Amino acid sequence: MVDKNLLLYLPFDDPDGSKAYDYSAGRHDATLSDGAELTKIAKTGKALALNGGECITAQAIPFSSDFTVCAYVKIATTRLGWLLNLPGVENYCEQWLDVAPEMWYFIAFVRSGSTFKVFLNSECVYVGTFSGTPTGLSLSTDELLTTTASVDELQVFNVAKTEKQILKMQADTDVEYYIDGVNFKDYGVYVSASDGLVGRLARKEALTVDYDNYHGVVRDRKRKRFKEREITLQCFIEASSRSAFVEWQSRFFALFDGDGTHRLTVEYDGKAKPLVYEVDLLDEAAVDKKWGTYNNELMVGKFTLKLTEDEPVKKVLRHISGSNNSKATIKVSTYKLLNIYWGDGTHTYNVGGNDTTVEHTYALPGQYDIVVTGVIEDIEKFETNAILIWELLK
Incomplete structure (x- = not known):
């Protein structure tokens, strides 16, 4: 679901070093310049290293109403400052905070009416009031000439988040598993271990020639191709009674019964860069369980x-x-056919040719992950108006 109160979300995990995608509905993508770059030294995935440069987006903070601005920051010195500029001469609020250099801190600014709060990690470090409409908000370090600060997971909301919501945004979360957008946990199913989600795929057998007057064999090592991926999830299911157990496991397995493939999504570190697969359930999934002594007793079963x-x-x-x-628009040049799964249960097969443009219309607002499969390595040109999450995932 799209958060309608989220005005800007820059996770800085993008493959293109000159652009930072906005993951909010507004799509106010940011441009990097003058030395600013995406670095792998990050709180999660990549981060923005300013290096004295700039990251500019058209989205502004809604100063005339309630707002929340939050991000992870890391600086090279021990002093992190902020300033809220207010109308008039020498009218502002500011604070300098002691921090450890090269450590990540979560900082959040919240305006609720005339009250302004600042949170550093799990602590509220400032509460104050003001009148009028703020004109600017800035973060600073005590570096003299420029800043080498890094920023990650920047978000801007047009509402005042509660302290509980602020704490939840920075809390570590479980790995979440979805099938066709439905969380496993909604059916009482939890994943205790997984195999095959990441790692190298097995190669298909290449053309091999065995000359009887030579040692060994001659093997074609060009254009390597891979076999299908096998994913194994060790699961357990909890239910409040015997009858609920039978109902919930039946309803969960029925999620895999529809036509075509099914979308498995794994959110392992936030929502911006999930692992995404188009899968099918081909094998049985026998549930190992013991019936509860009484019908209203908690039941747990395990299955693979x-x-x-x-x-x-x-x-x-x-x-x-x-x-x-x-x-969503995709323009592609490739002599190998591609399949496109649009993330709403529909697909377009056998896309290929020179400068071929494919469009897909989404009837309802929302967030949709698009999977393009095929010989990705041989694509000659690829353009899209969508966010590129994984340039090549295998």
């Missing part, structure tokens, strides 16, 4: 879910829109 991804090499994109009938 073996999923197969027939097309394991892919690009993953994201289309975000807050309006009806929005369009």
